[in-house]
Amino acid sequence: MINKLKQQIKKITVKIMRKLIRWYKMDNINRNISTGDKKKKKNADSNERKYSQKYMHYLLDKEGKLTDAKKKEILGEIFERRLGYKISWDGPRTFNAKIMWLKLNYQNPLITRCSDKFAVKSYVDEVIGEGHVVPTIDWWTDPDDIDFDKLPEKFVLKVNWSSGFNIIVKDKSQIDEDEIRKKLRRWTKSSQNSYYQMFNWGYKYMSPVIYAEEYISEVDDSEQVFDYKFFCYDGVCKNLFITTDRFSNKTYNWFDRDFNELPFTYGNAGKTKDGVSKPKHYEEMIEYAEKLAKPFPFVRVDFYEIGDKVLVGEMTFYSGGGILKFKPRHWDVELGKLINLPDPLYFDNLRKYEVMQPKEAYNLENNITMEEKQHYCEQKGFAQLHYWPNLKTPRSYNEKLIWLALHYKNPLIAQCTDKWEMKKYVAEKVGEQYVVPAIQVYEDVNDIQWDALPDKFVAKSTAGWGNKQVKIVRNKQYVNEDVFKASIVEWLYPWNTYYYNNMCITDEKIKPRIIFEKLLGNEEQAITDYKFYCSFGEVKFALVVSDRNSSTQKRAFVDVDKWEPLPFRRRGVHKASHVEKPSKLEEMIRIAKKLSEDIPLVRVDFYEDNEQIYVGEMTFSPGLFLRLEPVEWDHKLGECIDLEKIDSKYLAF
Numbered sequence: 150m151i152n153k154l155k156q157q158i159k160k161i162t163v164k165i166m167r168k169l170i171r172w173y174k175m176d177n178i179n180r181n182i183s184t185g186d187k188k189k190k191k192n193a194d195s196n197e198r199k200y201s202q203k204y205m206h207y208l209l210d211k212e213g214k215l216t217d218a219k220k221k222e223i224l225g226e227i228f229e230r231r232l233g234y235k236i237s238w239d240g241p242r243t244f245n246a247k248i249m250w251l252k253l254n255y256q257n258p259l260i261t262r263c264s265d266k267f268a269v270k271s272y273v274d275e276v277i278g279e280g281h282v283v284p285t286i287d288w289w290t291d292p293d294d295i296d297f298d299k300l301p302e303k304f305v306l307k308v309n310w311s312s313g314f315n316i317i318v319k320d321k322s323q324i325d326e327d328e329i330r331k332k333l334r335r336w337t338k339s340s341q342n343s344y345y346q347m348f349n350w351g352y353k354y355m356s357p358v359i360y361a362e363e364y365i366s367e368v369d370d371s372e373q374v375f376d377y378k379f380f381c382y383d384g385v386c387k388n389l390f391i392t393t394d395r396f397s398n399k400t401y402n403w404f405d406r407d408f409n410e411l412p413f414t415y416g417n418a419g420k421t422k423d424g425v426s427k428p429k430h431y432e433e434m435i436e437y438a439e440k441l442a443k444p445f446p447f448v449r450v451d452f453y454e455i456g457d458k459v460l461v462g463e464m465t466f467y468s469g470g471g472i473l474k475f476k477p478r479h480w481d482v483e484l485g486k487l488i489n490l491p492d493p494l495y496f497d498n499l500r501k502y503e504v505m506q507p508k509e510a511y512n513l514e515n516n517i518t519m520e521e522k523q524h525y526c527e528q529k530g531f532a533q534l535h536y537w538p539n540l541k542t543p544r545s546y547n548e549k550l551i552w553l554a555l556h557y558k559n560p561l562i563a564q565c566t567d568k569w570e571m572k573k574y575v576a577e578k579v580g581e582q583y584v585v586p587a588i589q590v591y592e593d594v595n596d597i598q599w600d601a602l603p604d605k606f607v608a609k610s611t612a613g614w615g616n617k618q619v620k621i622v623r624n625k626q627y628v629n630e631d632v633f634k635a636s637i638v639e640w641l642y643p644w645n646t647y648y649y650n651n652m653c654i655t656d657e658k659i660k661p662r663i664i665f666e667k668l669l670g671n672e673e674q675a676i677t678d679y680k681f682y683c684s685f686g687e688v689k690f691a692l693v694v695s696d697r698n699s700s701t702q703k704r705a706f707v708d709v710d711k712w713e714p715l716p717f718r719r720r721g722v723h724k725a726s727h728v729e730k731p732s733k734l735e736e737m738i739r740i741a742k743k744l745s746e747d748i749p750l751v752r753v754d755f756y757e758d759n760e761q762i763y764v765g766e767m768t769f770s771p772g773l774f775l776r777l778e779p780v781e782w783d784h785k786l787g788e789c790i791d792l793e794k795i796d797s798k799y800l801a802f
Contacts, residue, residue: 202346203340203341203345203346204340204345206223206345206346206348207339207340207342207345210345217253220253220348221238221253223348224236224249224252224253224347224348224471225238227347227472228245228246228249228471228472231472231473231474232245232472232474232481233474236249238250238253241485241490242482242485242486243481243482243484243485244475244481244482244484244485244487244488245469245471245472245473245475245481245485246471246485247447247485247488247490248447248467248468248469248470248471248488249471250490251446251447251466251467251488251490252347252348252349252350252467252471253348253350254490254493254494254495255350255446255490255491255493255494256350256494256495256496257444257445257494257496258354258496258501258502258528258531258532258537259444259445260350260351260445260466261351261352261353261354261355261531261537262527262531262537263351263441263448263464263466264349264351264352264355264464264465264466265309265310265355265358265536265537266307266309266310266463267285267288267307267309267358267360268309268358268536268537268539269282269461269463269464270282270285271539271541271542272441273441273461274541275541276440276441277437277440277441277461280458281437281458281459281460281461282460282461283362283363283365283460284362284363285360285361285362285363286300286301286304286360286361286362286363287299287300287360287361288358288359288360288361288544289358289359289360289784290337290356290357290358290359290780290781290784291781292329292330292333292334292337292359293330294781295326295330295333295359295361297321297324297326300318300321300361301321301363301364302320302321302322303318303319303320303321303364304318304321304361304362304363304364305317305318305361305362305363305364306318306329306333306359306360306361307359307360307361307362308333308336308337308357308358308359309355309357309358309359309360310341310342310343310352310355310357310358311336311341311342311343311346311352312343314336314341316329316332316333317364318364319364333359336357337357337359341357342355342357346470347467347470347471347472349466349467349470350496351466351467354496354531354535354536355535355536356534356535356536356780358536365455374453375391375392375393375425375428375453375454376391376392376393376451376452376453376462377389377391377428377434377451377452377453377454378390378391378392378449378450378451378452378465378468379434379435379438379449379450379451379452380447380449380468380484380487381438381439381441381442381445381447381448381449381450382446382447382487382488382489383445383446383447383489384439384442384443384444384445385439385442386406386435386438386439386442387405387406387487388403388404388405388406388411388484388487389403389404389406390402390403390404390415391404391425392418393421393425398419399418400418400419400420400421401414401415401416401418401419401420402420402421402424402425403415406435408427408431410424411480412477413475413476413477413480414475414476415469415473415474415475416469416473416474428454429454430454430457430459433459434452434454434459437450437452437459437461438450438452441461441464442464445466446488446489446490446491447466447488448464448465448466449464449465449466449468450464450465451463451464451465501528501529501531501532501533502525502528502529502531502532503524503525503528505525505652507644507645507646507649507650508642508644508649510644510649510650510652510653511643511644511649512644514649514653517652517653519555519802521652522555522652522653522654523540523555525652525654526538526540526551526554526555526652526654527540529774530547530548530551530774533774533775533776534547534774534776534780534783535776535780536780538551540552540555543787543792544784544787545783545784545786545787546772546777546782546783546784546786546787546789546790547772547773547774547775547777547783547787548787549750549787549790549792550750550770550771550772550773550790551654551773551774552792553749553750553769553770553790553792554651554654554655554656554770554773555654556800556801556802557656557749557795557799557800558656558799558800558801559656559747559748559799561574561747561748562655562656562657562748562769563656563657563658563659565751565767565769566612566647566657566659566767566768566769567611567612567659568609568610568611568612568664568766569587569590569611569662569664570611570659571764571766571767572584572585572587574744574767575744575764578743578744579740579743579744579764582761583740583762583763583764584763584764585666585667585669585756585763585764585765586666586667587664587665587666587667588602588603588606588665588666588667589601589602589664589665590611590662590663590664590665591662591663592641592660592662592663593641594634594635594637594638594641594663595634597634597663599630602625602665603625603667604624604625604626605622605623605624605625605668606622606625606665606666606667606668607619607620607621607622607665607666607667607668608620608622608637608663608664608665608666609663609664609666610637610640610641610645610646610661610662610663610664611659611660611661611662611663611664612645612646612647612648612657612659612660612661612662613640613645613646613647613661614647614650614768618637618640618645620633620636620637621668622668623668637663640661640663641661641662641663642661643660643661645661646658646659646661647770651770651773655769655770657769669756669758669763670756670758676756676757676758677693677694677695677729677731677756677757678693678694678695678754678755678756678765679691679692679693679731679737679754679755679756679757680692680693680694680752680753680754680755680768680771681709681737681738681741681752681753681754681755682750682752682771682789683741683742683744683745683748683750683751683752683753684745684748684749684750684751684789684790684791685745685746685747685748685749685791685794686742686743686745686746686747687742687745688709688738688741688742688745689709689786689789690706690707690708690709690715690786690789691706691707691709692704692705692706692707692752693705693707693728693729695729704718704719705718705728706718707728709734709738712728712730712734713728714728715782716779716782717777717778717779717782718777718778719772719775719776719777719778720775720776720777720778731755731757732757732760733757733760733762736762737755737757737762740753740755740762740764741753741755744764744767748769749790749791749792749794749795750769750771750789750790751767751768751769751771752767752768752769752771753767754766754767754768
């Protein structure tokens with residue numbers, strides 16, 4: 150009873166503190182407003198409301214209270230207040246109502262990639278070719294990593310997951326770096342994700358990225374630059390509007406596809422008195438817009454025309470947030486007719502990507518194209534990592550790992566992934582004494598000489614991975630021979646390998662066999678696993694796994710030089726608070742360097758048993774698709790892998 154009361158008091162206290170923090174921040178906004186400046190007061194009031202609303206939705210989501218019903222309730226209230234009529238969720242007819250429906254019911258992961266103002270650049274490059282986006286100078290996940298000395302005198306800093314998160318720098322000598330970092334830290338907080346403003350689903354699973362773009366005066370500084378916004382329905386452009394006077398009295402002039410002006414206004418924007426001319430690259434813009442829009446039921450594609458260049462500004466899936474008025478009102482209905490609502494498509498929170506069973510992959514192997522493999526990687530990467538992997542110019546650890554799995558075809562990988570053949574490689578490279586003694590190896594369970602096996606041993610598949618295809622026997626007399634053999638038959642199926650379990654993306658197509666090894670360690674304590682991540686003969690960091698065979702398995706990434714835990718972990722895994730240093734660390738490092746000297750990335754695993762070192766295995770896709778927390782470490786570790794050093798003879802595309 151006392152504990153329950155304590156919990157209730159704690160919950161109430163937390164709620165009060167959160168409200169006080171919000172009120173304090175809002176009060177600060179108000180206190181900084183000059184009472185004599187009505188325009189500033191109005192903008193500040195608007196920012197206050199936005200902050201309050203966004204933060205409230207963030208807290209609801211964090212507490213698990215932001216259900217679909219709640220979202221409908223919130224959006225319905227905003228919709229009616231802004232547009233003057235109630236939304237029909239079951240049968241939306243107007244443009245705005247259908248935009249709202251798409252937010253909640255159409256969850257295509259590609260929308261996240263294209264809503265991401267940084268990731269969309271690679272999509273544009275892939276679909277219409279390079280040279281149609283503002284060039285990126287550099288990017289970061291942590292404001293403290295920005296080296297302003299390496300940036301040019303003029304540049305623009307942006308954050309990918311919201312509009313208006315821009316800092317235009319015209320003279321680097323005049324900036325306050327600490328203030329900029331402070332602002333960027335605020336913009337990259339979870340609560341600042343645009344999703345929490347109006348539940349625009351495309352932003353929900355984004356991770357924040359800070360990036361620097363080249364400064365283009367016509368785009369970043371000009372009041373009179375024209376912004377061409379093409380509305381595409383099922384991949385066909387049917388109308389557009391052109392924006393002028395962006396920083397003062399914004400105007401929207403609407404046109405149909407044939408560039409006939411349309412007789413309505415949108416939102417609070419009026420029309421320019423002098424009219425606007427057709428852009429000289431109009432047909433080119435339509436062509437590009439339709440190519441980019443092809444996969445979607447609706448999207449708005451924005452362009453700038455800079456000299457002879459057509460630049461894509463952004464892709465917008467929820468134009469106007471679904472709450473901008475059309476005047477006359479019937480145009481809301483007319484444009485609504487152009488959106489054909491698809492069947493609801495929900496992003497599956499359990500699966501989230503296209504799954505092919507290993508046997509299917511085995512049977513269809515020759516018919517699975519590189520494009521399909523890449524699509525699988527992007528989908529699974531997005532689902533697991535919460536960002537769309539850039540496989541064209543990979544920079545994060547996971548991006549480079551996926552890229553290597555797809556394109557790096559060194560025969561040594563197939564050899565050393567095979568746990569039997571790996572023993573031969575280790576023996577030749579560093580010496581027989583480092584090989585875990587093998588007892589038997591078989592291609593058929595019926596050939597297993599049960600009586601010849603010792604009382605304790607380890608059985609594993611030569612083509613398996615992790616603990617899924619490993620059996621530890623500590624006393625053979627308590628194990629039924631027939632039951633044991635029956636339980637490992639599946640290990641020998643040709644499709645039951647890591648290769649086919651991952652959509653054939655790696656180069657580990659090896660014949661499965663069953664190997665029996667000496668059991669290391671003792672009954673009282675599971676042996677510790679020391680895993681060294683190496684690139685071209687250099688040990689970058691290590692992973693120490695303790696209590697391996699228990700439900701409380703602990704893992705800790707370690708700085709090898711200092712032998713201190715690194716400040717990140719694999720999601721969902723207990724992090725060890727203390728990491729025991731192996732007595733023969735230097736020898737492990739020496740061996741790991743020798744075994745990895747020709748490989749861009751390999752994890753070399755060691756056991757230490759009675760002062761003897763053994764190489765457990767070599768893994769070439771360690772932690773594929775596994776999310777690291779904090780996520781910025783995914784990007785920091787990417788620096789450990791230098792893809793430029795790879796011999797081109799091992800690459801396949």
